[in-house]
Amino acid sequence: MPRPSGSSTTLLLLLLAVLLVRGANAGSLEGDAAALADFRLAADRSGALATWNASASPSPCGWRGVTCAGGRVTRLVLEGLGLSGADALPALARLDGLRVLSLKGNHLSGAVPDLSPVQGLKLLFLSRNALSGAIPPSLGKLYRLYRLDLSSNNLSGVVPPELARLDRLLTLRLDSNRLTGGVDGIALPRLQDLNVSHNLLAGRIPVAMAGFPAEAFGGNAGLCGAPLPPCKEEVQNASPCPPAAAMAASSPSSKPPDGKGKMSRGVVAAIVAADFAVVGLVAGLLFCYFWPRLSGRRSDRRHREGEKIVYSSSPYGAAGVVAAAGGTYERGKMVFLEDAGGRRFELEELLRASAEMLGKGGCGTAYKAVLDDGSVVAVKRLRDAAPAAASTKKDFEHHMAVLGRLHHPNIVPLNAYYYARDEKLLVYEFMRNGSLFSLLHGNRGPGRTPLDWAARMRIAAGAARGLAYIHHASRRGGLTPKLAHGNIKSTNILLDRSGEARLADCGLAQLGTSSPAASSAGYRAPEAPAPASRPWASQKGDVYALGVVLLELLTGRCPGSELPNGGVVAELPRWVQSVVREEWTSEVFDLELMKDKGIEEEMVAMLQLALSCAASAPDQRPKVGYVVRMIDEVRACGDPQASSPSHGSSMDESSGVSDSPAVSEGGAASQ
Numbered sequence: 001m002p003r004p005s006g007s008s009t010t011l012l013l014l015l016l017a018v019l020l021v022r023g024a025n026a027g028s029l030e031g032d033a034a035a036l037a038d039f040r041l042a043a044d045r046s047g048a049l050a051t052w053n054a055s056a057s058p059s060p061c062g063w064r065g066v067t068c069a070g071g072r073v074t075r076l077v078l079e080g081l082g083l084s085g086a087d088a089l090p091a092l093a094r095l096d097g098l099r100v101l102s103l104k105g106n107h108l109s110g111a112v113p114d115l116s117p118v119q120g121l122k123l124l125f126l127s128r129n130a131l132s133g134a135i136p137p138s139l140g141k142l143y144r145l146y147r148l149d150l151s152s153n154n155l156s157g158v159v160p161p162e163l164a165r166l167d168r169l170l171t172l173r174l175d176s177n178r179l180t181g182g183v184d185g186i187a188l189p190r191l192q193d194l195n196v197s198h199n200l201l202a203g204r205i206p207v208a209m210a211g212f213p214a215e216a217f218g219g220n221a222g223l224c225g226a227p228l229p230p231c232k233e234e235v236q237n238a239s240p241c242p243p244a245a246a247m248a249a250s251s252p253s254s255k256p257p258d259g260k261g262k263m264s265r266g267v268v269a270a271i272v273a274a275d276f277a278v279v280g281l282v283a284g285l286l287f288c289y290f291w292p293r294l295s296g297r298r299s300d301r302r303h304r305e306g307e308k309i310v311y312s313s314s315p316y317g318a319a320g321v322v323a324a325a326g327g328t329y330e331r332g333k334m335v336f337l338e339d340a341g342g343r344r345f346e347l348e349e350l351l352r353a354s355a356e357m358l359g360k361g362g363c364g365t366a367y368k369a370v371l372d373d374g375s376v377v378a379v380k381r382l383r384d385a386a387p388a389a390a391s392t393k394k395d396f397e398h399h400m401a402v403l404g405r406l407h408h409p410n411i412v413p414l415n416a417y418y419y420a421r422d423e424k425l426l427v428y429e430f431m432r433n434g435s436l437f438s439l440l441h442g443n444r445g446p447g448r449t450p451l452d453w454a455a456r457m458r459i460a461a462g463a464a465r466g467l468a469y470i471h472h473a474s475r476r477g478g479l480t481p482k483l484a485h486g487n488i489k490s491t492n493i494l495l496d497r498s499g500e501a502r503l504a505d506c507g508l509a510q511l512g513t514s515s516p517a518a519s520s521a522g523y524r525a526p527e528a529p530a531p532a533s534r535p536w537a538s539q540k541g542d543v544y545a546l547g548v549v550l551l552e553l554l555t556g557r558c559p560g561s562e563l564p565n566g567g568v569v570a571e572l573p574r575w576v577q578s579v580v581r582e583e584w585t586s587e588v589f590d591l592e593l594m595k596d597k598g599i600e601e602e603m604v605a606m607l608q609l610a611l612s613c614a615a616s617a618p619d620q621r622p623k624v625g626y627v628v629r630m631i632d633e634v635r636a637c638g639d640p641q642a643s644s645p646s647h648g649s650s651m652d653e654s655s656g657v658s659d660s661p662a663v664s665e666g667g668a669a670s671q
Contacts, residue, residue, distance in 0.1 A: 027096050032073040033060040035094035043088035043108065048081040072097030079104045079125075086110030093117050104128050104149070112150065116141040122594075127151040127173065135174075137162040146594045147171040151195065154178060159196075161185035170594050174199070175219075183209065183223070192595060196220070204231055334427075335397075336416040337404030343375055347418060350379065350427070362487060362520050363508040368430060377415070378431070382424040382511070393419055396511070400426075402483065403507045406473060410466030412494060412504045431502060433495035436463075436549070440490060441558060450592035453599050455499070456553045460606075461631045462501030463493050467546060468624045470506060471539050486510055486537030488545035489523045490552055509537040522559020522572060523548050526616050540618040546627065547613025548572050554607055556590030573614035576607070605634045 040049045052063045061068035067075035073095050084107040092101065098118045102125040111133035115121065121142050131153040139148070140162025148166070151173040158181030159174065171193040172186060182203035183196055194209070195216050202222025210226040217223050224231035334347050353369040360366075364382040371377065400417050407413060418425040433439075436459055440451055470485055486509025494502050525544035529536050551572045552558050561569050569575045579588050589603055609630050615621050622630075 029071050032095055035091050036060050038091040039088050042091065043083040043085045045084060046082045074098060075100040077102045081106060083108055089113045112136050114138045120144055123147045125149045129153055131155060135160055139163060140165040145169055149173040152176040159183060159186055164188065168591065190591065334416050334418050337414060345371060361491065363505050376430045378428040380426040380428065399511060406470065406506060408466055408469040409500060410462045410502055411469065411506055412502045431494035431496055433497060435491050436493040437490035440552065440556065453593055453596040457635050459501040460550055460553055461635060463503060463549060464546060464624060464628045464631055466503040467542055468628050471624055482539055483507060484537040484539045485542050487520060488542055488549060489520055490549055490558060527618055540621055543613050543621045543624055547610045550606060550610035550613065551576055554590065554603060554610060555588055556592060573611060576611065602634050602637055
C-alpha cells in the first residue's frame with residue numbers, strides 16, 4: 001500500500017479501507033451476498049428479510065440490517081425479527097470481513113458455529129435465542145473480540161478455557177444457560193462487564209474476579225468465595241480459639257463432680273463486660289493526658305515545616321529569601337491585572353502560604369498555595385533562563401497586560417504577577433480537577449474510571465475553542481508577532497470544577513522562559529527550531545500540538561509512552577500513520593473507548609482531523625477555527641445537544657471565535 005500523500009481525501013480513503021478490510025484477497029462482495037442468501041434461506045420463515053433479493057437491491061449493502069465498507073459486508077444486525085432454524089448460523093462464518101454480528105432476540109437454534117474464519121470480529125451478540133450444545137473452544141481464536149454475549153440460551157457443558165486467550169475482551173455475558181464446571185478460566189485482565197449468573201456452575205471464584213458484584217455470579221448454588229459467601233472449607237478451617245471459660249468448662253480436671261462452683265453464662269458475660277469497661281476507662285485517661293502534648297508538638301513541627309517550605313527552601317526563590325531575611329535586596333510588588341478575579345493580597349501573604357509543588361515544566365515550576373483565609377491559588381515560578389533575564393521590565397509588564405486581557409471560559413485566567421530582577425511569579429486561578437494528562441493516563445490499573453467518549457469530545461472542543469480565542473486575539477488587537485500559546489500539551493489542559501477544559505501557560509513561550517522539557521518534545525512541530533536555539537511559538541505550531549492532543553485522546557497514548565512490544569512512541573502522529581498503514585485503524589484507538597457503542601464513524605472522523613492538524617507541512621494544517629467547527633460537527637453526529645458552544649459565542653469564519661471577547665465566568669475552580 002503506498003504511503004499516504006497527506007491530503008485529506010487520500011487519508012480518509014486509507015482510513016476507511018484499513019478500518020474495515022483485512023486485505024484484498026480476503027473475499028468478495030459477491031461471496032458475502034451468497035453467504036447471506038444461504039442464511040436467509042435457512043432462517044427467514046416469516047419473510048422479515050424479503051428485501052434480500054437482487055431485484056429489490058442488486059448489492060447486499062442495501063439489504064435490511066447489512067452494512068458495507070470497502071466493498072465488504074462488515075456489520076450484520078438483525079435483532080428481534082423472529083428468525084429461526086438450526087442450520088442458519090454456519091453460513092455466516094463465510095463473512096470473513098465481518099466486524100459486528102448481532103442476532104439478539106430471535107429463535108435461532110442449534111449449536112454455536114465455528115466462527116474462527118471471521119478473524120476480525122469485534123462484537124458478537126447471540127443472546128435470547130434457543131442455541132444449545134457447548135460453547136465452541138474456537139471462539140478463543142477471535143482474538144480481536146471486545147464483547148461476547150451468549151446469554152439466555154440453552155448452552156451446556158463447561159466454559160472452555162480457550163476463552164482465556166481473549167485478552168481484549170471487555171464484556172462477557174453467559175448468564176441464563178445450563179453451564180457447568182468452574183469459572184477459573186475466564187479471569188480476563190481487561191474484563192469490565194461479566195455475568196455468569198443462573199447457570200449450574202460450581203467451585204471457588206478466583207481472587208481476580210472478586211471485584212465483580214455478587215449479582216454477576218448469583219443463581220449458581222455451587223459457586224462460593226468473594227463476592228459470594230465463603231466456601232465451606234474456609235469456614236471449617238477458620239477454627240477460632242475458644243474462650244477461656246469454654247475451655248475450662250470442657251476440661252474434666254476443672255469441672256467439679258457435684259456441679260458446684262460452675263459459673264452461669266450471665267456471670268461470664270458480666271465479667272467480660274467489666275473487663276472491657278476497665279480497659280476503656282484506662283485508655284481514655286491515657287488519651288486525655290498525652291494527646292494535648294502530642295498535638296502541640298505536631299502543631300509546632302508543622303508550623304516549623306511550613307516556615308521551612310516558604311523561607312528556608314524558598315519555593316518562590318529570591319522573593320522568599322528576601323522576605324525571610326528582611327533584607328534590602330531589590331523587591332518587586334504584586335501587580336493585579338485589570339478585571340482579575342479572586343481576592344487581592346500582598347507578596348508577604350503569598351510567601352506565608354503553605355506551598356505544594358504541582359509539577360515542573362518547560363516554563364517553570366507550578367505550586368498550589370493556600371492563603372491565610374483558606375482560598376487557593378496556583379503560582380507559577382518562571383525559569384531563570386538567560387533570555388528571560390534579558391527581558392526588560394517594560395517588555396514583561398506589556399506582555400502580562402496582553403495575557404491579562406485573555407478572558408475566555410476555556411483559558412485559565414492570569415490574575416496577578418510579581419516582577420523582580422531575579423524572580424518572576426505568576427498567579428492563576430487554581431483548577432482542582434487536575435490535568436488532561438492525569439485524567440487520561442493516570443492509574444491505568446484496576447479500579448480506574450475510564451474517560452468516556454463524550455467527555456473526551458467535550459475536552460477536545462474546549463481546548464480548541466480556547467486556542468481559537470488566543471489566535472483571534474492577535475487579529476483583534478493588532479499584535480505583532482501574532483499571539484500563540486506556544487506550549488499546547490495534555491499537562492497544560494486543565495479541568496475546572498464543571499469539567500470544562502482550560503488552557504494553561506498561555507503565551508509564556510514568547511517570554512523566552514520555556515525550555516525543551518522532555519514532556520514537550522513530542523508536541524513540537526517539525527518546523528520548530530532546535531529547542532535550545534531561541535524562543536519559538538507560532539499559530540501553525542499550536543495547531544500541530546493540538547493535533548497531537550487529539551491523537552492522545554483517541555489512542556490513550558502520549559508521546560514517549562511505551563508500547564507492548566517494548567518500543568516507545570516518539571512521535572505520536574508518525575506512530576498512528578504507521579499502524580494505519582500496516583494494520584487496521586481500530587488497532588489505534590484506546591481500548592477504553594470500546595465500551596462506547598456506535599461511535600466508530602465519529603472516531604474515524606476525529607482521527608482524520610487530528611492527522612490533518614499534525615501534518616508535517618505547516619501550510620497543510622487547517623486553521624483552528626476550522627478545527628472547532630469540525631469537532632462540533634462530529635459531536636453533533638452523536639449528540640445534537642453537544643454541537644453548540646457551551647458558552648454561546650457565535651463562531652467567526654476564520655478564527656473560530658466571536659469578534660467580541662468572551663467574558664470569563666470567573667472562579668471556576670479557585671475556591
